[in-house]
Amino acid sequence: MNSAGFRGRAGMIGFLVAEASLFAVFVVAYLFYMGKSLTGPSPKEVLELPILGTVCLLSSSVSVALGTRALAGGRIARAGWWLFVTVVLGLAFLRGTAAEWHRLIVERGLTIGTNLFGSTFYPLVGLHASHVIVGLIMLSLCVAFAWSGALKTVHAERVELVSWYWHFVDGVWVVVFTVVYVVGR
């Protein structure tokens, strides 16, 4: 690996540590306010386990890994398809989140201002979803470049770094899922 590659990796690790630190505070705030809402609805009443979305997101980690491996091996078309699969899986996850929020807001009347649960739930899940969106934008660009022929094997290192970010977003979801949907329900 050339020195630019090392640089990129070091920078991405630093960025992800900072991101982890950012998420940690939102998680701590969620845990701190768990069960302290003065009014309903409570998580138990309104939250459902987002199993399908979780499966989609976690499996997208596998597809992005396959995509970067294909790219490093010079199989550009295959890499493009795996990255495309990743984007589709990520979109499926986001669709799940959108449906959940729609149901919570419209049917259950839970907004960010309803109670402490709403105040801590939407920012935490929303912060994660916004990271998914950013990741999807980067991955979509990779797909577009792969299909337009601009993506070459020399770019494998950069796509690898995008995949690190994506794995990180997945890892955060494991924490959010555990805290919000398992412990907090």
Add this chain to the structure above:
Amino acid sequence: MSTVPTAVPTRRDIAPASESSGILAILHEWVVTVDHKRLGIMYVVTGLFFLVIGGVEATLIRVQLAWSGLTIVPADTFNRLFTLHGTTMVFLFGIPLVFGFGNYLVPLMIGARDLAFPRLNALGFWLLLFGGLLLYFSFIGGDGLYGAGSAPAVGWFAYAPLTERAFTPGNATDYWNLSILVTGFGTIATAINLIATIATMRAPGMTLGRMPIYVWIMLTVSGMTILILPPLSAAQIMLLLDRFLGAHYFDTQAGGSAIIWQHFFWFFGHPEVYILMVPGFGFASEIIPVFSRKVIFGYATLVAATVGIGAVSMSVWAHHMFTVGMGGMLDSFFAASSMLVGVPTGVKIFNWLATLYGGKLRFRTPLLFCCAFLFQFLCAGLTGIMLAVAPFDWQLTDSYFVVAHFHFVLLGGLLFTIFAAIYYWFPKVTGRMLSERLGRWHFWLLVVGFNVTFVTMHFPGVLGMPRRIYTYPADRGWDVLNLVTTLGVPLQAVAVLIFVVNVVYSLRHGDVAGDNPWEAWTLEWATPSPPPAYNFATVPAVTSRRPLWDVQHPDDPDGPHE
């Protein structure tokens, strides 16, 4: 090591010379630059600019407090002044100086040609500058100006729920929140950049164990930054959500906590003090050996103490909250961990003393500032240990004793080492020496003024004077002490003025410095003064902690002694 490069100049390189060389062209060059040296200079100049603004605010505060019952500054303006003074000095003076020096020195010290991500570096600087301007825009923006400005008046740690919309309507608090959020993103970016640079771009032979102490310190400080600044950003995002979207993070009416902001803030805020202070240790660790003509005493212990301070600093934050009522268990924990910081810090003091001991001391201005730093920082540390004792803190929390303590840390410690660093590296940056004579005037006036102000300030605190009051009655016996405190201010102001004169004068008329005027040993002195854009024509190979010593004394290299 400083041969002329043989690279053929590209069109891009020679373009500015053929264009008009007016002030706009120069401005354009500086605005579009991604060179770590120029960005470093811009950071430092920005920081010094805000130091003057924060100093003017401090002066107004001191004038108002000089005697009982004065009405020079109205109460609400006084609140704005101490809020902006604190915010400015921490985020817009301290941080730019720390990362400005880091920007300039780290690549040179490790033999690199720039930071790992030069454009990200520029982004970091501009975010910080415009974040700072945004804070001061609060005077005229939003609903300001009509009522003599709407600058924030919530204190530099902006405790929620005071900052909730119910208690601080209007936009002033949002200016504080958004501007510090923006500067925070810039600082995080620069910290990541420094880590990547130090991790991957060291010259051949520059192992971790051979890095200058200052580089070790910037690595530690950057690591702390990416761990503790995002929590502040998170808390500020929560505050934004509360104020604009009606969330209840800090809303006690909806069951929110009145103290969780304090935890979030001080988890950032206390390590932040070390982020500001530890680079000062770095300056001292570079300067003291050079002016003692000795190697630094106990390199490994100094590095271990640095990393130790960084680690422990993240578990001491609630010593700012002893009066909140956390209970004996937590109070004891945070008291003990706070005192623990004294151990690695004490190790460092002995490192510096042992370096000075038996050295061939050259009392030039940088060493003078470092010596004052040693004394004053020791005093600051001792009052720090006093305040770490929870029952003692119950008595004196939020009093002028605390104010005196942290000004001793940040002025007596940080500001003095920053001036030492400026006198030390100015020849490298500009190619000219600062005037030694003006430097001595600057030093002695600042030492006397600083101690008159801040030694005296401890006493009204012990006598019960709370901080953040805009005036006090005559029968408390605080008048004379406050007057003396204020009388130190003009001395310090004159000292800073002399410094400015010195810089302006020496830029044109100072003695020509040459590559290595102090006969120092770290790699930045191997470059011409000022260094060319590419830093090193050939990347130097390093064989010990003092590469230039090895070059000058090939018969007795350092390596075997380490």
